[in-house]
Amino acid sequence: MNYVEKAVCLRRALHKIPELGWGEFCTTAKIIENLEPLGWKLYVGRQQISEEAVMGRSEEFVQKSIERALSEGVDKALIERMEGYTGCVAEFDTGRPGPVTALRFDIDCVGVEETDRKDHLPNLEGFRSQHEGAMHSCGHDGHTAVGLSVAQWIMDHKDELNGRIKLIFQPAEEGVRGGAAQAASGLLDDVNYLLGAHLAMMCKTGEVCIYPGGVLCTTKLDVRLKGKPAHPTMSPQLGRNALACACTIVSELLGMARHGNGLGCINVGLMQAGECRNVIPVHASIQLEVRGETAEINDFMVDQANRIVKGTALAYDVEYEVEKVGEAGELLNDPELADLVKEVSEKVPSCRKVIDHKKLGCSEDFTMLAARVRAVGGKTEFFVIGADRTAAHHQREFDFDEKGLETAFDIFTGCLRRLNGK
Ligand SMILES: [Zn+2]
Known part of the structure; x- marks a missing residue:
């Protein structure tokens, strides 16, 4: 099986077990089980999450998610290692001098029930969501799958690479809750280059957008009043x-x-x-x-x-309390790194059109990780990898063209060759 076929397989396996933000215990277990045998050094639980910066996480929901993961056969020792915090950061040191490059993949799903339409690919191919009321209707299953496939590629090509590589598997992107906590862990403070991408959005299969526009800053607040x-x-x-x-x-x-x-x-x-x-x-x-x-x-x-x-x-x-439960900042791509992604994309066989600017109209907490990297002098770039969609993001009929996985894999590995190649 080649890397792209592996990514498709993983994507389908992950699509079956969608988990909402801070409850991604099955997903995190899958990530650990894939990466550890390959020799990645893993940061799990509180090693990769700063508790003080955690937003929008309910202990009751976390406990329920843990129980479900255990009932679905996730190893108890793995759950204990997670210390109640999902997500994972993987690091590989080539042992040779060179830059630190980080790739970020978000892992959570959306709270919608998957459609039962017969022509919906996950129904046709038997990989629909097995979790009631939860569905990968934003494509993060694809992101995680690409991350795992890239992880395999890195280990297969480790003799051709320099420096260090970090893979950031970020929990709770929906509601922009997890990015800040992972950034505050400090694990990105030595990163020179941070890359992240989203599948589909407003771009078709074969298109890549280098400067997604209309990515809005946002703050989510919960207000509680007591009279x-x-x-x-x-x-x-x-x-x-x-x-x-x-x-x-x-x-x-x-x-x-x-x-x-x-x-x-x-x-x-x-x-x-x-x-x-x-x-x-x-x-x-x-x-x-x-x-x-x-x-x-x-x-x-x-x-x-x-x-x-x-x-x-x-x-x-009356007494009042305001809690910040989510936050995302401005998307500020570094022109030099953006140019590099553009050059790499232009050489990727499945990419037929590189678009500079396209308006999205969403928010992304990649920006929280990026702000941390920029604060220490690193460069960051977030781009969109096109994939035809069957419906808008976050809808129950959503599905994306799996050809986008190939484009994503080729761009990430192409960038690694450029940034960390010998
Ligand atoms: Zn998304």
Whole structure:
């Protein structure tokens, strides 16, 4: 089996066991089981995650995910090694001087139920999701599979390479939660070059986009309010109404000022409040996100959101708490590294068109890893590898053309030859 066939096989195996962010225990086990026999040095659990920087992770969800992984036959010793934290960083030292190059692959899935349409390839070929309510409908199964195939290639060609190579298998990209925690582990602080890519997006099979545009900065916030209960007619003066406070916060948030320098958005996606009909409501919670074309605009939106919550909570005399549960920054590709990816792509047989700019309109926490690498003087590049899609990303009919795996494999290995070749 060649590398690309192996990537297709792995992709299908991973597609069967999709796991939501911070719950990727089966997936992480698969990664470890593939890499360890090849001789990769692995950083697992807290070795590759800084607990203080973890966002949007629920202990209850993690425990449930661990139980499921164990019930599906994942080795208990492996689960223990993960210490409750999914993802993995693999390192290979050629023993020769040379740059440190890191490749990043995200591993989590989306919370949608896979379609039962008969013409959907995973149904036709028998690799549909076996996890209810979870599906690889963003293509991260493809990313992980390419990463594992590239890992095999590196070991097969280790005598032709210099320096060190790191493979970053990142958990919890959806909701932009995992990147910051992996960056804060410090494992990227010696990286000279960081490359990452996304399959499909707005590009067709055979296309590669070097500077994806419209990648928005974003911050995800959870707001929790706590009022005081009271009888609504006997002693309403003793109550503090968290539900009314939440309603005011939501309408203020939706009407917040925009920035003149570019696009800024806010979405309030969930509001829950109250206990029962005849008690002044004590609890309320709000889930919101802001996005901005630049870090400056995003920060402006976050500041306003925080002020609105604080001021409104003061007005209603309720306690409040704002938790940051996800964050992604600006996508700033390094022109020199971007040129290199472009040159490599132009020579890849399955790539027929290299596009400089294309607008995506999403957010990516690759940016958190990239910011860390840039802070220590490294160069970073995030590109898109085209693959025809059957539906938009995050939809239940989503599937991508597996020919994209070949393009991805060829570009990553081509870049390694250029950056770390002898
Ligand atoms: Zn994605």
